[in-house]
Every structure is written in structure tokens, then in C-alpha cells.
Amino acid sequence: MKKSLFLGTLTAAGLAAGMSAAATLDDVKARGTLNCGVTTGLVGFAAPNANGRWEGFDVAVCRAVAAAVLGDENAIEFVPTTGKTRFTALASGEIDMLARNTTWTFSRDVDLGFEFAGINYYDGQGFMVPKELGVTSAKELNGATVCIQTGTTTELNLADWFRKNNMEYEPVPIETNAEAQQQYLARACDVYTTDSSGLAATRATFEDPSAHVILPEIISKEPLGPLVRHGDNQWGDIVRWTLNALIAAEEFGITSANVEELASEPTDSPEINRMLGTEGNLGEMLGLDKDWAVRAIAAGGNYGEIFARHIGESTPVGLARGLNAQWTEGGLLYAPPFR
Amino acid sequence: MASHTDPSKESFRPSMLIYDTRYRGMTIQIVALIGFLTLLGWIINNTAQNLADLGMRPSFGFLMEPAGYDINQTLIEYQNQDSHLRAAFIGLLNTLLVAVMGCATATILGVLIGILRLSKNWLVGRLMTVYVETFRNVPVLLWIVFTMAILIETFPPPSAFRGDDPEATMAVFNSVAITNRGVYVPEPLFTRGLGDLSVFGLFQISIDLIVILAALFAGIWAARKVRQRADRIQNATGVRPTTWHFALGLIVLPVLIVLVALGFHFGYPALQGFNFQGGIYMRNSLIALWLALSIYTSAFVAEIVRAGILAVSHGQTEAASALGLRPNRVMSLVILPQALRVIVPPLISQYLNLTKNSSLAIAVGYMDITGTLMGITLNQTGRALETLLLGMLIYLAISLSISAVMNWYNNRVKLVER
Secondary structure, eight states: OHHHHHHHHHHHHHHHHHOOSOOHHHHHHHHSSEEEEEOSOBTTTBEEOTTSOEESHHHHHHHHHHHHHHSOTTOEEEEEOOTTTHHHHHHHTSOSEEEEEEEOOHHHHHTSOEEEOOOSEEEOEEEEEEGGGOOOSGGGOTTEEEEEESSSTHHHHHHHHHHHTTOOEEEEEESSHHHHHHHHHTTSSSEEEEEHHHHHHHHHTSSOGGGEEEOSOOOSOEEEEEEEETTOHHHHHHHHHHHHHHHHHHHHTOOTTTHHHHHHSOOSOHHHHHHHTSSSOHHHHHTSOTTHHHHHHHHHOOHHHHHHHHTSTTSSSOOOOGGGSBGGGTSSBOOOOOO | OOOOOOOOOOOOOTTHHHHOHHHHHHHHHHHHHHHHHHHHHHHHHHHHHHHHHTTOOOOOGGGGSBOOOOOSOOSSOOOTTSBHHHHHHHHHHHHHHHHHHHHHHHHHHHHHHHHHHTOSSHHHHHHHHHHHHHHHTSOHHHHHHHHHHHHHHHSOOGGGGOSSSOSOOOHHHHTBEEETTEEEEOEEEETTOOOEEEETTTEEEEHHHHHHHHHHHHHHHHHHHHHHHHHHHHHHHSOOOOOHHHHHHHHHHHHHHHHHHHTEEEEOOEEETTEEESSEEEEHHHHHHHHHHHHHHHHHHHHHHHHHHHHSOHHHHHHHHHTTOOHHHIIIIIIHHHHHHHHHHHHHHHHHHHHHHGGGGGGGTOOOHHHIIIIIIHHHHOOHHHHHHHHHHHHHHHHHHHHHHHHHHHHHHSOOOO
């Protein structure tokens, strides 16, 4: 932590010496790689696979941005960050963007000086308990020992929720997900709480996932999304619209399989044409070329494909789309128009 | 009249600052100091400037805002609507608690092992060598995590105590519950308690505790008087009266009387809901951190003690024996007082190390100052620079205080040379 702060200060000093803020796009292009901050490892969201290649739902956003900007989805330097180090890493310029299931909150957006580029997962904090405990509602958790992954908004939500419901609990703060698992499985805590997507991802790695239940109560709103530094609006726009392109692609039925074909000649739909660059000059406005969205979608597919591949119901994580369905299907995903 | 002229006084010329050896050293030092201060100023200015560019203006206002999070081990009252400052203070107390417990245990263990390692018994000596080499050659973080893992994995969870035929039962006449969350021991309760005293409205102190401590200290003071009288008699007559039963009575009786007067009894832990309730609860995290830190540090202390004892020449032992002193007297009156002046200075460093190593607490989820101020508060407010700066200042203050106290002690035990 101290080291990264020191390095961060050095980096910041170096950056400031060379140029004023902004121009992340030029930096990334000159460097040839995108520095993307991810978690230290959460199955389904960001974790290296057996071959050491980073994969996951958050990683896919990084890959789409790298594909859009650099034309190569592998031109990424992944920087694993903990709950503690992530903001310093981003603020100091060590990373260009942070895609690390980070909750969009007022103070992070306004006070810490970051720019949330959108929401790629609508989450909420939940509780996981062993089935044999016989607990069916979080309201029955009075006096329980609760494992929390420290350095997140979960601590505050938990304190607020138990206070609101006039219940007692004993917090056991844990630094990483792996340690929390160890304590939870040894029953050193009765309950494990974090974002319910994280619970599902953690449960997927257990020997017997069916012996654990995720309680129905969701005690907070946790809109997770990628973020960038304040002050470089062009870079913020690129990340924001890359994410929007992935979401819109699902809505329009553009997949990794048909994107090349749809982009080869103008289609009947003007919005698809504008997005894929066969009409208008949206790419130019972003400071990229006209094929930026084609590459972003080709990298990992549209939002639905990414979801299904990494955290969907057919994966061990097994999350339903729920709130994360398209607005046309009763969810909250709603990309602004491409025009 | 002796004609005698003073050497003509050379007037000062600026070039002398470089070419005159009288001034050169001073010049170089001043230039170096200016250079160093300039560098320091540049670094501070640069950091402040860059932080301002990033939109992060240093401010300590967040310390007064509500912390919003809960802390499991609080030595004084705390609830999640208290300020970040109070949360930091709770953390500081937890740091001090584990540091004091650790230093005391490390000293006792270390002295014992250091002396035993010099034992003429081959087996005891070798065993102690193994102890020292094992514990001091593995990083302390691993010992902490390892101890925690043992505590978590080997002891039963509280739910194992439930039911008519539980898998686990309480130890020591059904009064102590050892679980994988921590150890619950009976707590002292008073039926005729005197209540609490509020200190500056900041925290409460039990008046019972103050009364008991007062009785204890009065007893110790009286016992000391008895010993001084015994010394006087010994110096005058050469015969030392037996005093230990007086001393014991003087220390124990007042405390016993106070305890009976207050209606002392034990409150036993009992399983209620998810956890045991009642009793004193020592969390796993505290036990793991305390054990690991004291065992690790005791290995170093043992070596320091051994070195100190070996530094006293063997002739001292022989001389003392020749005067007719028994071996334990030789150790306590002749060897140890001389060894202490060698032992104390490096011992200070070990205390400082132990205190600073306690910042590894977060590895086991112990909420010390690193976990509260530089952990959760840092995260919730995003004020990395401010919290880390404050944390460093606090550790500096703790370390300097330990250093000051130990140096005062060192001055008392050091050899007085005339």
C-alpha cells in the first residue's frame, strides 16, 4: 500500500512534469497497452484462467476498450488491486481505468474525483449462510458473527441495516475473499456478506455449493461499473460509449458472430449503421476510427454474450439476469441512443 | 617590559569558507543542509501540487464525520455513529493492548528461554536452540496467519456446543468455552458494584476496578516497607528475618476484603443464539496476534538475554560463589544486574519491533490502528495520504514513548562509574 502510494506519487510527479492532466488516450496509444485495474481474483468477474490469461465479466470491459482503442484485445496490462489500493492506483495514473466491481457512490464520484463510465452490473449486498443453520431470512441473524470483506461499501451497509432493524451482530473484517472463505467454511463466522454476485461467485468455488444459501434480503443498491479519473472527458467518453456499445449491441441483436457481416455494408437500421461506422462519423467524434465499436463487440461479444460466458446461469457462478436484463425485457440495462 | 606582540589578527575573507579547514566543515554542512531542505520542500510542494491537480486537497475534516462502521473489539464504548477520530482511538487502544500483552509475554518467555539455553542439561539447551532458530527464522506474518489457521481449524464452532449431546463441551468445570471464534472465560461481576466513572465524558471507568487496584497497590507498598525493614535488620545484625508471609498477607488480604465487600462473583458464558453470551471474550484474532508476536519476539529476546549473561565474566560468578552466595542469589544479585546493562538497549528495539509488527493485525482481522484508521476509514473516505500520515505519526509517537520509558529504565540499571 505504502509502496504503491509512493510509486503513485512518483508517477503523478512524472505525469505532471511531462504534461498537464488529460490525454489518457494519447498515453495509451503511445504505450501500446491499456493499464486496467481489476480485482486480485474473483471467479467470473476477473481471475486468471489455467493458462494465466485474465478472464471474466469485468475483464471483458477492459478487453472491449483495448480492442476499440488499440485494435488488440490482448494489449492490456492487468493490474490487480485490492479494495484499499484501487482508488490510489487510479488517481495516481498507475492504471487508465478501473473495472473492479466498484460501487458507484456519490462520494467516490464527487469527492474522490472519479468519473463512473456507466453500470455494467446492478448488484446489491446479500448474505450467505450454511443451509444447516436453518436461517431463511436475514431478519433472523440477530447476534450472528458476520464475515465482511473489508475496504468496501459493505461495512457501512451492514452497520446501517443492523442498526435500522435494531439487531446486534459481530463483524469480522477480512482483507481478501480467500481468507473470508476460509473463516466462513470453518464456521468461524455464521454469515458471509458482500455483493450478492460476489457471494454467488464465491459459492461456486465451494466443494458443495448446494450446502449454502443466499438469503433473499438485498440490503443495498450496488451499481457496479468501470471508472476513470475526473478531468479527461474524452477518455471517459470512450469507456462510457464502449460499454454502451456492448449493451446496445445486445439490444440490436449484434453478436460477435455477426458483427463483421453487419459492418461490411450498411443495414436497414440507421442506428446499427451509425454504431458500426457504416454511416456517420461517431468514431471520429470519440477520437477513434469508424470501426471502434465493431472491434469492441468482436472482442468478447455483446453484453449478453459476456454475461452468459462468465457469470450466467450455465456457469458455476450461475447468476440470473434479473435486474441486468435489457430494458425491453424488464431489466435496467438501457443504453442511450447512438446518434 | 616584555615586548610581546600578538600575531596580527587575520581579517575574515569569504574564501576562507572553502580554503580554511576551520570553516570548511561548517560550510559543507550548511550547504548540505540547504540542499536537503530544498529537496524536502520540493517533494512536499510537488506532492501538494499534484494532489491539487488531481482534485485531492489534503484535509483532516473527515475525522469528525460519523465513521459508520462497527468494530468488534472495543475497549471503550463505541458505536457506528461515532466519529472516525473515535474509531481511530479504539484502534489505537487495540494496538496498545496487543503491544503491552505481547511485550510482557515476550519478555517472560524470552528471559526463561535465554537462561534455559545456557543450561548445562544437554537436552534442555538443544531444545531451546531449536525453539529460537525455528521461531526467529520464519517471517512473523506467517506465524500470525498460521496461528490463526490453527485456532480456526482445530477448535469447534459455537454450534458444536448446542444440543443435548453436544460434540464439544466447555473446559475447566464447565466455565471456559474454547471455540474457533475465540475463548470465553468467566467474568468478574459485583453484586454491590459502585458503578462507573465518566472520564472527561470520553469513556467510562469502573469504580470497582479503581478500588481493587488501589487496595492492591496499597498492599504492594506496605509489603515493600516490610522488605525495607528486613534489609535494615539484615544490615545491622546480619540475620534476615523471614518476611514472605507478611508480604503475601499484606498484598492479598486488602484485595480479598474489597472483593468480598463488593460482592464478587463470576459470570459464566452461556450459549445463546449464534454465539456465547456473557463472560470475557478473547477473540481469535487477538489470541493469534498476541501469541504469534510474543513467541516470535521471545526468540530474539532469548538471544539478547543469553548474550547479556555471557557478557558478564565468569570470574564474577566464581567470586560470588567464593563469598558463599547460593546459585540463585548469584544470578539475581551479581549476574543479572550486570547483564541488564547489556540486555536493555537491544531489548528496546525488540519492543519497538513487536509494536510495529502488530500492524500485521489486518491479516487476521484484528482491528488495530492500521485496521481502523488506515484500513476502513481510508477506504470509506478515500483520504489515503492523510490517514497514512496520521498513522505514521501515531506509530512514531508510540515508539518514541516506549523508547523514552526504556531509556529511563536503562539509565537506572546501567553501571554507575565513578
